[in-house]
């Protein structure tokens with residue numbers, strides 16, 4: 001089989017191999033299959049990606065499923081065999097989504113690949129809809145999304161570093177989104193963390209390791225830390241990349257901006273001449289400048305960033321208290337919470353705000369498709385109808401209770417009667433509030449119905465048009 005002639009939908013080619021989108025014949029799920037030529041001379045290096053990747057299990061990291069070796073000769077033979085659908089096979093096969101043809105990727109025993117010919121390493125992993133690069137290019141990110149994405153990248157990176165690994169090529173093309181959740185991927189450049197102590201290069205356990213392991217230049221400009229060129233570096237290279245990613249989340253470059261065009265901005269950031277809008281938190285620019293510091297010793301750590309963001313919230317709360325603003329009113333908290341509890345609460349609230357947009361944008365493309373909008377509005381509609389029904393039932397029940405009370409009213413004592421009157425007044429206030437809620441819900445459900453029907457009857461937009469302004473406000 002020709003190397004470029006593969007039946008799964010090709011997602012792209014990287015420096016090492018190609019990635020295909022394949023459908024599993026048994027579980028019907030889509031997987032991304034990275035197929036890398038496994039040359040004998042750098043076999044150790046190539047399988048490193050699978051060895052590093054397989055140890056991770058975290059919601060913000062692309063899920064590793066399996067890896068296996070494949071010889072091109074075997075797969076070429078299978079290509080002919082696979083034309084007959086009924087054929088029994090022990091290996092796990094993948095098929096293409098549309099025409100049902102099998103893809104020539106088969107999980108087999110390693111012994112069956114004794115021919116030291118054109119071996120391929122296949123890494124099967126979770127398929128992600130879109131890269132962060134595409135998401136940034138598609139449409140501006142709201143403050144909530146910037147905050148959510150940044151936090152999720154932080155969580156994923158923290159996990160990677162705690163596992164003793166540095167990514168070395170963190171950039172928006174290697175960060176994916178699946179159902180709106182950040183997934184760090186592409187561990188082709190990842191290596192075990194080393195640190196320099198007493199002039200020696202040591203691993204996480206403090207044992208001396210070969211220094212040349214960590215002297216190869218790797219990375220993607222402008223995300224790669226300057227010390228990568230000096231060829232003595234450690235996990236702090238990822239923090240530099242994180243700084244530039246945060247800058248890009250806030251300040252996206254127009255699509256297809258070249259490295260050359262980005263150069264003055266990078267220089268401006270280094271000289272701290274660029275004004276960064278404080279959209280995420282009060283210390284956004286401080287975090288970006290500190291992450292982009294050329295001296296790794298001056299660079300912020302992941303813990304520093306977290307503490308800095310928490311401090312921001314504390315300062316905001318302090319200002320509000322000084323101005324006499326009720327923190328509990330603004331944040332809807334119950335009162336008596338500590339600042340870090342309120343910080344966690346705000347983090348969750350921002351996240352859920354961002355997620356409610358993502359509930360509609362199922363494939364995270366930032367371009368609401370007709371199907372997604374109809375689905376989103378229908379969910380809202382169902383919710384509104386359900387609430388109206390519930391409120392109507394409650395109202396009926398209250399009226400019934402009141403009628404019963406009035407029937408027995410004259411036979412009650414004075415105190416009991418006063419208590420009843422108070423009860424009825426209270427219930428009537430409740431009823432008025434419920435009427436308001438019903439009114440809001442009915443309007444909401446009307447808007448949803450109108451939008452859902454206009455979208456599905458194709459009056460509003462065609463499949464891929466950007467439609468932020470057409471989403472009705474949901475109260």
Ligand SMILES: Nc1ncnc2c1ncn2[C@@H]1O[C@H](COP(=O)(O)OP(=O)(O)OP(=O)(O)O)[C@@H](O)[C@H]1O
Nearest residue numbers: 011012013014015016017019032126127128131186
């Ligand atoms: N898990 C995945 N789900 C969906 N698409 C993926 C996945 N992994 C990789 N891709 C896509 O496959 C293509 C090739 O990816 P790959 O990681 O091999 O190379 P790259 O990131 O483009 O380049 P480089 O080799 O320099 O890192 C890219 O377009 C990437 O977005």
